[in-house]
Amino acid sequence: MKGLRTAAFVLAATSASAKPIINCLVPEYRVKDGVDFAALGSVCTHVVLTGQEVNHEGKYQDVVTNIPRGDSLTALQKVQADTGLKVLIGVAGADRLLGFAGMMTQEEAQKRFIKQTVNLLDQNKFDGVYLDPILFRIITENDINPLGAPVPWGFKEFGKFLLTLSKGLKSKNKLLALAYQPMHEEYIYNQTSKSGKYITDAVDMFVAHGYDAILPADSRLKKSHHSSRAQPAVIKHFWQKSFPKDTLSKVTVGVPFYGRHAERGQASESYAEIITGEPVEDDVDYASGHYFNNKNSVVGKLNYAAAEGFAGITINEVGQDLAMDNEKSLLRAVKEALSASGFPSKPSSEDYNPAKFPPQPKPLKPKEEPAEGEEAAEAPKQDL
DSSP states (O other), X not given: OTTOOXXXXXXXXXXXXXXXXXXXXXXXXXXXXXXXXXXXXXXXXXXXXXXXXXXXXXXXXXXXXXXXXXXXXXXXXXXXXXXXXXXXXXXXXXXXXXHHHHHTTOHHHHHHHHHHHHHHHHHHTOOEEEEEOOTTTSOOTTSBOTTSOBOOOOHHHHHHHHHHHHHHHHTTTOEEEEEEOTTTSHHHHTOOOTTOOOGGGTOSEEEEOOSSXXXXXXXXXXXXXXXXXXXXXXXXXXXXXXXXXXGGGGXXXXXXXXXXXXXXXXXXXXXXXXXXXXXXXXXXXXXXXXXXXXXXXXXXXXXXXXXXXXXXXXXXXXXXXXXXXXXXXXXXXXXXXXXXXXXXXXXXXXXXXXXXXXXXXXXXXXXXXXXXXXXXXXXXXXXX
């Protein structure tokens, strides 16, 4: 692909022998309660301080609450200096979307957001921004999201915004990361500009939100399970159907540190709560009524990602783990796997057979009724 960014600061691992990214999400309520950044820095290569919120004018909300201050910020910056840890601020997300969506409708608000983002990163000596816009996941046939807010913009507007944001960030040597939903958003993000640029030219790291997803073709029994099996292979399969193969090295595989209830799927518990309630062996993925990713499945995903050319993994979220001095800790298992001889070793399983993967879902696009006597036309290719 022409123009693929190759600057030294690009996040992606370029080979199976390169150290994989261990991207750790830390929500704002963990920051408020206090975080052992030194412990995280012994495993995580990147930390995303999620929960930053912007309003429709592109202004940050509650920055002081969401970003470490005082001794906590000093401790974090020391870890950055000692270990090379990269720190990103995370914007938007499922419950913080409305301000971001409103900002996207106004060019001046976008400019304000970009300027404030760059200044915020410089002020705190942070390394980049992570966007979780969930923009196309929430579009329905009526172009209304579940929260009731209109989404009057699409990939064309978002693509241009990303290119402008990327330019502003790169002028300060900062990073841009973007979350997406596997099997659904690749068909949107793979559109190109007239000059042939992909969205991968602007984004340094993609986070595949496949934490606890199941496959459409799964049996009812398997649908109740957590994504401990083929999710990384599915992510790779659909990514390479949409983008050049070399861009897989910008993608991290989402790994959950929580479990879903077997019967009430939306009910979740942290890994620490599940294990504390009912101690289990490392290869067991069901306890206390919840399916979850155990130590073996987490290490298996890490191995697969590193062996198959991904950038690494993204952990959602590290505060749901046991303390690292506990032998059941998932983060400890990741650390031990990284230093093990023979790493990475791809897990062998029939679950990774592409022939078993489902077809790509049909695009979720607003309905447009054709005029009387006319046939519905195909959607035109959008231009960045």
